[in-house]
Amino acid sequence: MDDFTPVRTERTFEIIANKVREQIRDGKLRTGDKLPPERELAQQFGTSRNAVREALRSLEHAGLISLHKGAHGGAFITDGDPSAVAQSMEDLMYLGGIELADVTESRLSIETAIVEIAAAKGTTADFDRLDQNIDQVEELTQARDMDAKADLNMEFHVLLAEATGNPVLVLMMRTLMDLLRSVHRPITAEDTVDIIKSRRRFMDLLRNREAAPAAAEMKDHLSRLHDLFSRSEMPNSG
Amino acid sequence: MDDFTPVRTERTFEIIANKVREQIRDGKLRTGDKLPPERELAQQFGTSRNAVREALRSLEHAGLISLHKGAHGGAFITDGDPSAVAQSMEDLMYLGGIELADVTESRLSIETAIVEIAAAKGTTADFDRLDQNIDQVEELTQARDMDAKADLNMEFHVLLAEATGNPVLVLMMRTLMDLLRSVHRPITAEDTVDIIKSRRRFMDLLRNREAAPAAAEMKDHLSRLHDLFSRSEMPNSG
DNA sequence: AATGGTCTAATGGTAGTACCAATTATATTC
């Protein structure tokens, strides 16, 4: 009998948070529903308002609830916004001692896979949004608004992920994009005029559901970026 | 000038949490380091202990710190435990934002990519660890210890990710594995005796750096799982 | 010598109260 797993006493705020989670799982709490005020919750659970607040903090960080002040304020069940999760992943990646090349390599792999799924499952509406994004980038290029352009370029990749209809892939792509942006804001030089032509070719292939050629077109672009960043970050590697 | 973004006042606990994040990003705080006691932090930041605790709660939920009571307790920077992120994703699944099929589909894509990179970059030591894992699974199969076996099977995929040498991919794979484990503990039926043979074939290919065939072998296995889970979760879809 | 008990200090966890700040609804005034 060497099955002595350490005893993990559950803290009160965890109990509270889990009760809310439970109600969400059971469908008793749904998107848009409002939790009672903190003071009332504290009374119901027979705890201090402090514990309730820590529980709410935890749920908020998980992206399950959203808090609003004022008369008709309170804690509302969200529609499952994953952006909080993306933030957490980003934090962890910094802890893991990641390098820029790790991000671009991952992006290359994942986006190639995304292209294939998007080619199979993407809707016309998805493709329209992508085309629209390219148009906007083109305008901004002439307007020389480099900062906004960089954001739109990132947005393109997220839109592409959304075309897969898979929120997990969207989540990961957003995380990678956020990482690239925060690590690496200055080098927006990725975009010459070429990229717009490349994207147009890419969209033609995508709309025709030609997964492999589309993936190749994207991969070519991303590989160049990956090589560029790999070099730029290791100046002393010969 | 219609650039009136909402003022979004940053709450004090967010300020505190972000300062800690910043120190982690800048490498001033590293795995194993200990933060000052709550009371001291409150004094340093000129805030109440309450705000500090909510900040710590947030960081804890993000998986960045781990809290220990007692004399030599405190808040310690973790090694980047992704289980918190997995927990958040699980929550989102229950809110309807994510379905099991999304997870398995993502896994399929990412792992295929991982195999190709591991085939190119993996070291002999990496491969040895994978072989060792298969051996252990084989032993446990005879011992009929299904629970431990399931854990080891998950570990296999993480080890494979580690063979890429890319911490981003490792984190993503670990997150997905944690999520699959928690959501889906009962159905460990994935593993018949076949899987061991499949894995041995896979390792042969991997050691020979035959990326495409290795990926195909893995993809075949994961596709079957994906189909299985896709069906099992939608019983009323004909 | 080894084991177990007791005390003490450190530190996170919880409770309770009071007050601030933002927001909405309502009443008041012009």
Added chain:
DNA sequence: GAATATAATTGGTACTACCATTAGACCATT
């Protein structure tokens, strides 16, 4: 009737006190 002051609601912050757990030191028993 519209603008404005007022009140009520609710999350955000502060402060204080105390509880619970842990590590270490020291002591007692065997």
